[in-house]
Each structure stands twice: as C-alpha cells, then as structure tokens.
Amino acid sequence: MNVSANPGFRKVFFSVRCAEKDCDTAALLSVEISASKSDTEIEDALPSLVDRLERQEKSFYNMDCQMHDMMKKGMFEN
Numbered sequence: 001m002n003v004s005a006n007p008g009f010r011k012v013f014f015s016v017r018c019a020e021k022d023c024d025t026a027a028l029l030s031v032e033i034s035a036s037k038s039d040t041e042i043e044d045a046l047p048s049l050v051d052r053l054e055r056q057e058k059s060f061y062n063m064d065c066q067m068h069d070m071m072k073k074g075m076f077e078n
Contacts, residue, residue, distance in 0.1 A: 008035050014053060016060050018068050025068035029056040 009032040017026045031049045033042060063071075 006032060009033065010035055016057050018061075018065060020065050023065035023068050025065070025072055027060050027071070029053050029060070 011030050011032050014029045015026055016029060018024060031052055033045075033049070037045070
C-alpha cells in the first residue's frame with residue numbers, strides 16, 4: 001500500500017507509546033525514502049533518518065498526557 005503523499009517515495013513507520021498507565025496513547029513516527037535510492041544511498045542516509053525519528057520520539061514523549069488525549073480525539077480544545 002502506498003501511503004506516502006509523495007509519488008515515488010516509501011514511508012517507513014515506527015510506533016511509540018506513552019508509559020503513563022492512565023494515558024497509554026500510541027503514535028506512529030515515520031520517514032520517507034525515495035524508491036529511486038540505492039541501498040548504498042539509504043545506508044549513507046541512515047544516521048540522518050534515525051536522528052529524525054529520535055527527534056519525533058522526543059517530541060512525543062515531551063508532550064503531557066493532556067496533549068496525548070487531544071491527539072487521540074483528533075482535535076484541540078481551547
């Protein structure tokens with residue numbers, strides 16, 4: 001299934017989950033890789049891709065559970 005908004009790219013997903021017992025929110029983290037890239041090019045880009053995923057993960061874990069709850073509902077209340 002091609003779930004990328006960019007034709008010719010593949011999206012790779014990873015999941016994270018809040019450790020708080022009453023929250024338990026999960027999120028999908030992703031990076032996109034051009035289908036035209038060679039294995040060597042992908043291997044060369046891995047440090048950057050991992051860094052991007054780690055920043056996404058850190059951002060998720062820095063949110064409080066109230067923000068996670070709003071994410072689950074798909075809206076932000078004022």
